[in-house]
Amino acid sequence: MTTTPVVDGRTRHYGDFYGLSEPEGDGAVALVVGNCQAESLRIALEGGGLRTVRTPAVHELVATDLPHLARWLARAELLVSQPVRDDYHGLPLGTAQLAAALPARARVVRVPVIRFAGLYPAHAIVRPPSDASLVPPVVEYHDLRLVVRAAARGGAVDAPSPLPPLRPESVRAVAELSRAELRRREEAHDAVVVSDLFDRPSFAQMRTLNHPGNPVWRSLAERVRRRLALPEHEVDPGRPLLDSVHAPREAVVVEAFGLDEAPTDHWVVGGRRVEAAEVEEAHLGWYADHPEVVTAALARHEDALRLLGLS
Incomplete structure (x- = not known):
């Protein structure tokens, strides 16, 4: 049983999810579940026979959200989800658990978590075992060149100096490593394929190593529709999606x-x-x-460090 939530900034933002409003249109109800990338895909899928529900990112869901999620799962004809492990954050939010709560007629499509490091080859995301919530200030992306410098100096701080240059062949090697990992995840979860989009990368595709641009969302939405045998439908969101952070674009990547x-x-x-x-x-x-x-960082990204000539 759901209760009417307190109306605040969060519940207004996710008004449909919390029952403060109803999604527009009369198509099949579709839920898109995952990390911060899920909302961009939802926008790209909206319309054309689908009525999507803006849903909090899976890592933001809490126990009091479960009745609202259950209400929408009971109505959904389609679940589009990144792979989420069972009992994520101690809640029944795993993809398999959500799928089990759908009506018998509903369909499930898995999409990958999109990370591509080829355009930002020295950047990395690090979740230390001691505290996975630890992120550095200003931007959450680590530069492996800076990590190596910190390790060499025992963490001592001094005036910034130029970071070691990268080579074009190293950039291409990291790109292939990143594509291979994305392909592995796609195959492991029978997810819609996007790894081939990065065979010829461009900065329009990725704003950071995990913030895809509109061309990627357009292609992924098209491929989700194709897997479901839905009619073609292209959405113009009227703005750049997932646009809050842009990383520097290095000359060596342009050259590579x-x-x-x-x-x-x-x-x-x-x-x-x-x-x-x-x-x-x-x-x-x-x-x-x-x-x-x-x-x-040194342990998790040893392959990239080696390819970049940093280890």
Whole structure:
């Protein structure tokens, strides 16, 4: 049984999910579940016979959300989900668990968590075993060159200096490593394939290593529809999706893939330009306080470090 939630910023934002409003249209109800990428895919799938429900990211769901989720699962004819393990965060949010709560007629399509490091080959996401919630300040992406520097200096902070240059062949090697990992995940979960989109990468595809741009969402939505034998339908969201963070575009990446896009030397965070030196200084100071993150990064990304000539 669901109860009417307190009306606040969160419940208004997810008004349909919490029963404050009803999705527009009269198509089949579709739920899209996953991390922050799920909302962009939902937008790209909306309409054309589907009525989607804006749903909180799976890592943001709490126990009091379960009745609302159950209500929508009971109505859904389609679940599009990234692979989520059973009892995620101690709640029955696994893809298999959600699928079991669907009506018998409903269909399930799995989509991959999209990460492609080829355009940002030195960047990495690190979740240390000691505390998976630990993220560095300013931006959550680690630069492996900076991690190696922090390890060599025992975390001591000094004035930023130029990071070691990368080679085009190293960039291409990291791209292939990243594509291979994405292919492995697609095959393991029988997920809709997107890895081939990065055979000829461009910065329009990825704003960071895990923030795809509109061309990727357009292609993924088209492929989801094709798997379901749904009619073609293209959505113009009228804005860039998943646009809050843009990483610097390095000249060596432009060279490695023969891109006609200009390199940049700064981040964009929430629409604000942030100089790379500011990020480096903040991260070096943070590593001094969290040496376990440096250790975890060196272990987790040893293959990329080797390909980049950093180990």
